[in-house]
Amino acid sequence: MPGTLDMLILKALSREPMHGYSIVQYIQRASDDVLGVEEGALYPALHKLEVRGWLKAEWGTSENNRRAKYYRLSAIGRRELERETAYWNRVAGAVSRVMLGA
């Protein structure tokens, strides 16, 4: 579904700043290995959100002492996440009601 990856990225970053690799790991772990992120699609999505101003990025040092780019939510990104979440809840609720169909 288009836009879903953006939403997942925003959600992942809402807790703490992360680099791309840990975002992949996080989504995989949080979804109990159901959602596997296409790694080739992750970086274009991250940079798109950064250009738009939803994410901010800075270079830091990773846990194994390497230079890594850390992303975090901007104020705009946080607001967008709230909107996306509300939308998702509505749609997901509706879809599951249909699928469970009474």
Add this chain to the structure above:
Amino acid sequence: MRLLDGLLGVWHRLVALVRRRRLVRDIDDEVAFHLAMREAEHAQAGRVDPGLAARRQFGNVNVVREQVRDMWTFPSFESIWRDVRYALRTLWRAPAFTIVAVLALGVGIGANTAIYSLVDAVLVRGLPYPDADRLVVLIGNVRRATGVERRGGSYPDFVDWRTRSKSFEALAANTQFTMTLTTAGDPERIGVEAVSSPYFSLLGITPAWGRTFRPDEDQVAGRDAVVVLGDGFWRRRFGGDRAIVGQTIQLNARPFQVIGIAPPGFRGVSDLGEAWIPFVSAVGGLTARGNRGFFTLARLKPDVSQAQAQSEMEAISKQLEAEHPDTNEGRAVEVDTLHAQVFGQIQPALQVLMAAVVFVLLIACTNVASLLISRSESRQREIAVRTALGAGQGRLWRQLLTESCVLALIGAAAGLALTQVAVRTLVAASPVTLPTFVHPGINWSVLLFTMAAALGCGLLLGLAPIVHVRIGRLADALKDSSRGSSSARSQRLRSALVVVQLALAVVLLVGAGLMIRSAYKLTAIDPGFDPASLLTLSVNIPRIPAPPVVPAPSAPATTSSSAQAPAAPPPPPPLVVPAQALLDRLRAVPGVAAASIVSDIPLGGGSSAVFYSAEGDSTAGAQTAPRAYVHAVTPEFFSTMRVPIQSGRSFSDAEMQPNSNVVVVSENVVRRFWAGQDSIGKRIKLGNAGSTAPWLTIVGVVPELKYRGLPRNPTSDPDMYFPLNERPGQSLVMRTSVPPESVAGAVRAAVRELNPTIVVYNVNPMSTLVAAQTAPSRFTTWLLGLFAASALALAVIGIYGVMSYLVAQRRREFGIRLALGAGSREIVGLVLRHGARMIAIGIVIGVSVAVLLSRVLGSLLFEVSATDPASALAIGLLALVALLACYIPALRATRVSPVTALRTD
């Protein structure tokens, strides 16, 4: 929110553009970091070749890098070009829409470009001198009981300013007058500037050939007869022959040695200069501190501001006032920019016109926006298909914006073509003579302006369908979609646009109405004489040749002041033809009913003033000393001008001699000193109460005339008339029984027949002089009227379009109503009421804005305020025409056949 995203996006991309290399390195590092982390994980899990596994999992590393880099760049040229081609195809497929939109935008952008090219020539490019912002004019002024008046400077004052001031790099006295050239062909009057030696270098002008004046050539009165020729004059009179440099030419019967040729296009600060002579050697009366009349040009030092120079000159004026109380009491100096001196009159008019054309463009844009909205309505399907095929929202917006920008650029091209024609017509039709160095036309700065205007319109227009769609989505979100259909939505938006249009048109119409009313009032002013069928001309009658004498140049064109230097003691030789004989000959010309000689033609400029005193008066102080403008006339002057004599009489023929000591005064002289008394026989004299001038007896009183300017004289001083004195420069006024232009040829022929050395010039019907007085106002009025008419037309087309659309949308409803027995009057009423509501709202908004803006027009208006009946008339006109535009679709509504209406859906 989306807009903010877009702006942030553009900004981030711009930053990335500057830091390209770092961006590329960062992306590479980021990907490498990811691969390394993954590889480490695989290695830990004990896989063979963990690096390959990591890369395989990642996908094509190079493609991802490319994709990420593209995120940071603007759309490529190819992709824009694709959009443009698509837009062109779309426009090509809707020719009616495209033609109307391009025409509307063409008129709007063309009008803007035309006026901007004037603004560019006058206000942006400005004066054709290097560092022109440091050029100032020093204007001597005087405090009078009636306010501060500009007078100019005297030479002793000028010398003191030059030696005492530290604000200026250089100062140059300058004055302009005409001289008679008698070398190489027919005698001719040419415009001459007498200037101090640093004049040329101060302006940054270097001669095209030869040299300009040395300081020592500007030292002794009457000594150095040297002249610099203007380029145009040199080419016209001397065929552009450089050998003229070093030879002598005759000016006012005196030989002048040509020392240089000015560069092409240079006509001096007066813009009338065809030749230049040194100031001191040419201008008489330079020793008298009270003999004021010329302006001083100066160049500020680079670090000195106009205000600093002004305060320094005030201090110097104070010193001079203390040192020379008799001549300098109440005298000060005003430091004005040369730019303001040259362009002061035209600048406010241009600003108003520029605002007017921006309004016209806005109205044109709302028209096109309205069209675009109905188009986006009918393009819903196309947009839906493109969305289904995967076009994102951003992609669609880009397409819509590209389309409107392409449209606006085509409009701009049409506008530029229009401008080419319009500017030439405009300048040709302009009753305002622009300075000769102003060449409005299309150059890079104008092109840039046009491009900016077009792209601005394009963006604004592209927003219209986007806003329309957004409002639609908002309506969906509010679960309103079932009731507010999309066509009703666009109808509302288009109605709002029509209201805006009408409001803008009201502002322009009210403005134009006020200007027209003001122009009408100007032409209706009674100058105090009858300007119809009156021919005016000037002559220069040479004196019978005698041993060379220093010529006294004519007075400067503007008001000169106080006492002229006394004439040289030995009487000058007589004129080749006595003025009276010339007058008699001209009276015999068929078609001439009456004629009179006068020293200065009314409204022709060149009047000068003197101080006088009335016998027995003790009220006059330094600031209230009576002053009057003096004119020398023959007895028939008043009857020729049809000026009634209030009491007393005009001169007799016997009084036409230097020592007859009689004077005719205008009524304000009498009102000041002898109110309620019989003033005939009272006496006045020139100069202050202690002067030795002879007493002059008042023999007649005439009304005040608008002798020196319309709508009012520049100062309120009265006029005095003396019997004609015999001197070379004279002017004539002739009352004709046929159109005055038609006798001009016969008059010239008669003068040539009498004596071919007499120069005739400035031949004009009085109506031309009257028109010239009100020209700037009429020019602005004419253009503003034109723009207001375009605005009205565009607004009417707008409301017509919207009402037609409305009627088409409600065909079915009207059909049913008619079938149910509604009369056609009710249907018409229904449609008209809808239209009238829009018109009323538009007018209310427009009038509120117009009242606020009419203050801007203030300086251009004459005795007219925003509440003038003209405003009501303009609004009434708009309401009427707009209602008419609604009436046609309303009529169409009544012709709907119920059957067809029911079938159409």
